[in-house]
Amino acid sequence: MALPIINSIATWILKKRIHQIELFIKYPNEVQEELLFNLLKTAENTVVGKEHEFSSIKNYKTFSERVPVSTYEELAPMIKQTRKGAQNVFWPTNIKWFAKSSGTTNAKSKFIPVSNEALEGCHYKASKDLLCLYLNNNENSQMFVGKSLRLGGSKQMYENNNTFFGDLSAILIDNMPVWAEFSSTPSSRVSLMSDWETKLPAIINETINENVTSLAGVPSWMLVLLNKALEETGKENMLEIWPNAEVYFHGGVNFEPYKEQYKKLFPKDNFKYYEIYNASEGFFGIQDLNNSSELLLMLDYGIFYEFIPMDTFGTKNQKVIPLSEVELFKNYAIVITTNSGLWRYLIGDTIRFTSLSPHRIMVTGRTKHHINVFGEELMVENTDKAIAVTCAAFNCEVIDYTVAPIFMEGKEKGAHEWIIEFKKKPEDIEKFSILLDNTLQELNSDYEAKRSNNITLNPLRINIASEGLFYNWLKNQNKLGGQNKVPRLSNERNYLESILATQEHLT
Structure with missing residues (x-):
């Protein structure tokens, strides 16, 4: 299809969608309230709907009193029922897809239900919005001339109940319309391969001669792919392979520690980076401005949002508030109610609002992935930023890291213990440590x-x-590729000790 035709279609969709986005920006609370009652009405005859008498809930206060905030562990029995073929348990339409989480918050994987409504009204809608917002900000884009390189996960069949599970990205690839296959690379066959070490060369083989204009995937794994492509081709940077590449859509982990490495891979001033915020449970935020680290909270994707201030989280004084009560620059745990039947589900992420009109956010970490053993309230956002600043100062590059507490013992004070894998090491690790420590203090007053x-x-x-090391550790955990990632912070030493043990074994 000729570029002018594609751009004309995209522009038409853009104008229509921009108007809808402007509506939820102008009336955020009204849009969210209407959405909540539509969800309640839709599910009132499900097992959960009857148990909590959805049909008689007339306001948010009743909803918040009647329906408890739930963790995955509390919902797992119902999800297991549905995976075995039961339907109309928590959502009225049949659910056959389950997004398998990376399992970083728990030793066991989670299987998140994905309804047809969520596929169409959340995930695919968000994919279109991402392109619309990007095109709105970059009218001269040539992205549609070439293909988008997607880095997804694998698909597997579960038992014989006609239900399937896999990485969310794999579910989206497997269900996307036929026309989308022609604008993407690699093929669905390669994208859905389950073994990362077989998939990696297959992706390179299929994409190396394509006209790739955009890329999408988790930064850590995309780096592995791009560096391998350079190694295979002997090129200096990715623009020698894909000269028309113009944008990288990324999410899953904080981009800050990797940004300088990507700038070297795509050395042109007008190359764009667009962040997204999605998870197995839904698609939540999209960067809506060039050169911004803030994400527009998308309020009409079939997701009703609530928030728990982190200063009360997990305490007897814990409170849950709707969008209308949030404040700027406070850390919140997110609670979601979705069109896949997750009711007041504690997703495990933390965010803070950087703007209330429109509602823009930044992801700050995980409720379980922070360190507060000594009252220091250290968040992933702090450590990612500190690593980026320190690496820039010492002209070094980091592949991955994790941090754990050193507990007080006798008269010995506590501390934080890091293990960092460098792509390019600092010349003086002691000076690096001092600057990293000082930068953390500048970023976090509690620390x-x-x-x-x-x-x-x-x-x-x-x-x-x-x-x-981290690659081998993930391989030992059977977590190579896809959406899998190393837990950055923990209040326990389990991850750190396991990684250190892997290092000892390798050496």
């Missing part, structure tokens, strides 16, 4: 208070990981 005069915390300690 600074605990570090002041070593009152509670001693200086951080750094272990340098051997080459390929």
Whole structure:
């Protein structure tokens, strides 16, 4: 299809959709309230709907009192029923797809239900919105001339109940319309391969001669792919392979620690980076401005949002508030009610609002992936930023890292222990450690208070990981590729000890 025709169609869709986006920006609370009652009405005759008497809920207050906030563990029995073929349990239409989570918050994987309504009204709608918003900000884009390189997960069949599970990206690839196959690379066959080490060369083989104009995937795994492509071709940067590449759509992990590496891979000033915020449970936010790190919270994707202030999270004073009550720059845990039948589900992510008109957010971490053993309230957002700043100062590059507490023992004070795998190491690791520690103090006043005069915390300690350590650790966990990622922070030492044990075994 000729570019002018594609652009004309895209522009038509854009104008129509921009108007709808402007509506939820102008009337966010009204849109959210209407959405909630539509969800309740739709599911009132399900098992869950009858149990909580959805049909008689007339306001948010009743909804919040009658329906409890739930974790995955609490919903798991109902999800297991549905995976075995039961229907109309928590959502009225048949659910046959389950997005398998990466399992970083728990040793066991989660299987998140994905309804047809969520596929069409959330995930695919968001994919179109992403392109619309990008085109709206970049009218001279030539993206549609070439193909989009997608880096997805695998699909597997579960038992014999005609239900399927796999990475969310794989579910989306497997269900997307036929026409989308022609604008994407690699083929669905390769995209859905389950073995990462077989898939990687297959992706390179299929994409290396394509006119790739955009890329989409998790930054850490995309880096592995791109570096392997350079190794295979002997090229200096990715623009020598794909000269028309203009944008990378990324999500899944904070982009900050990887940004400088990507700038070297795509060395042109007008190359764009667009962030998205999606998960197995839904698609939540899209970067709507060029050169921004903020995400527009999408309020009409069949998801009703609530928030728990992190200063009360997990305490007897915990409170849950709707969108209308959020404040700027406070950390919140997200609670969602969705068109896949997740009712007041605690997703496990934390965000903060950077704007209330429109509602723009930044992802700050995970409810279980922070360190607060000593009252330091260290978030992933802090450590990712500190790593990026310190690496820039020392002209070094990081592949991955994780951090855990060193617990107080006797008169010995506590500390934080890091293990970092460098692509390019700093010349002086001691000076690197000092700057990293000082930067964390600048970014986080609670950490600074605990570090002041070593009152509670001693200086951080750094272990340098051997080459390929995190890759091998993930491989041992059967978590290569797709949406899998290394947990950055933990209040326990389990992850760190496991990674250190892997290093000892490898050496």
